[in-house]
Amino acid sequence: TKVLVLNGPNLGRLGRRQPEIYGTTTHAELADLCAGWGRDLGLDVDVRQTNHEGELLDWLNQAADDRTPVVLNAAAWSHYSYALFDACAQLEAPLVEVHISDPASRPEEFRHTSVVSPYAASVVTGQGIDGYRQALAFLAEL
Numbered sequence: 645t646k647v648l649v650l651n652g653p654n655l656g657r658l659g660r661r662q663p664e665i666y667g668t669t670t671h672a673e674l675a676d677l678c679a680g681w682g683r684d685l686g687l688d689v690d691v692r693q694t695n696h697e698g699e700l701l702d703w704l705n706q707a708a709d710d711r712t713p714v715v716l717n718a719a720a721w722s723h724y725s726y727a728l729f730d731a732c733a734q735l736e737a738p739l740v741e742v743h744i745s746d747p748a749s750r751p752e753e754f755r756h757t758s759v760v761s762p763y764a765a766s767v768v769t770g771q772g773i774d775g776y777r778q779a780l781a782f783l784a785e786l
């Protein structure tokens with residue numbers, strides 16, 4: 645089974661970006677880890693990152709057409725993008741929302757809402773990079 649792992653804005657700087665919050669694993673390392681976890685679970689994992697909202701919407705639209713399961717860390721867009729909300733609404737295959745940190749327990753009020761959660765079959769937060777493994781394991785179980 646093919647699975648898309650889609651990462652939103654600023655996650656390309658994983659490992660260097662606020663490591664006290666997001667850890668020291670880089671995005672390239674995350675992509676390798678996801679590919680390996682996918683192999684173990686029998687999933688063909690394609691990991692992508694973008695800082696451009698329209699590109700993420702294009703990927704989600706394609707995933708809807710192809711009925712591809714998605715693991716999504718939409719980063720800050722998760723908190724306010726109604727275009728993202730609409731894109732998630734039309735997905736046909738399961739969607740798993742991942743956040744490396746736990747947005748609900750962070751001080752900024754804007755992190756306490758998610759436009760993705762209403763459409764997520766599962767939400768994994770605060771597990772660090774292992775959250776992606778947990779999300780893939782959830783999809784493999786289905």
Ligand code: DQA
Pocket residue numbers: 653654655717718719720721722742743744745746747755
């Ligand atoms: C994040 C949490 C978001 O609030 C933040 O905007 C991010 C990363 C996470 O993975 O913990 O960029 O999605």
